[in-house]
Amino acid sequence: MDSDEIRNLFFKEVPLKILLKTKEMEKPYPTEITHELEGSYSYVIRLLSRMEDIGIIEQESKGRKKLIKITEQGKQVLKNIEEIINNEKTEKKFNKKSKITKKISKIQKKINQIHKEEIKNKNSLTKKDSQRIGKRIGPYKREIKKIEKKAENKEKEKISKIKEKIKEIMEEKENMTEKNK
Numbered sequence: 001m002d003s004d005e006i007r008n009l010f011f012k013e014v015p016l017k018i019l020l021k022t023k024e025m026e027k028p029y030p031t032e033i034t035h036e037l038e039g040s041y042s043y044v045i046r047l048l049s050r051m052e053d054i055g056i057i058e059q060e061s062k063g064r065k066k067l068i069k070i071t072e073q074g075k076q077v078l079k080n081i082e083e084i085i086n087n088e089k090t091e092k093k094f095n096k097k098s099k100i101t102k103k104i105s106k107i108q109k110k111i112n113q114i115h116k117e118e119i120k121n122k123n124s125l126t127k128k129d130s131q132r133i134g135k136r137i138g139p140y141k142r143e144i145k146k147i148e149k150k151a152e153n154k155e156k157e158k159i160s161k162i163k164e165k166i167k168e169i170m171e172e173k174e175n176m177t178e179k180n181k
Contacts, residue, residue, distance in 0.1 A: 130177040
């Protein structure tokens, strides 16, 4: 069996679905696979023939009909493909987590920057200053709410600290604005 043949055959959607459906249905008829995939019967037959040629499946005759059975070699190929799919899912999940973590860090830096620029070392704020701070903080408050829904426990702890910092800034802003009245 040539690795190019396997690559050309299985790294396409329909052949992979055929193999997965064959495993799931246990010895289906070609027409059952075609029906499940809502595909062309002639295309499915052609793919099944190629799979049989390289030893991935066998076709057993049952009267006038043929049953499809995955060979041991086919089971190994399927196991490897499922492993690749699972690794990709894990990698996507990891990348998604790292994106969330990066967003959280970015928001935390921005909130600290706003605090430093707008509130720290000031005694009072004008109404205009107060409004500007609210407008600068607002988008980050909304973004944190969105992220919080997708976040996991470690990330939720960081989000909680950011929310506390935002609350602290808003309270300081109000207190400093009242002093100016």
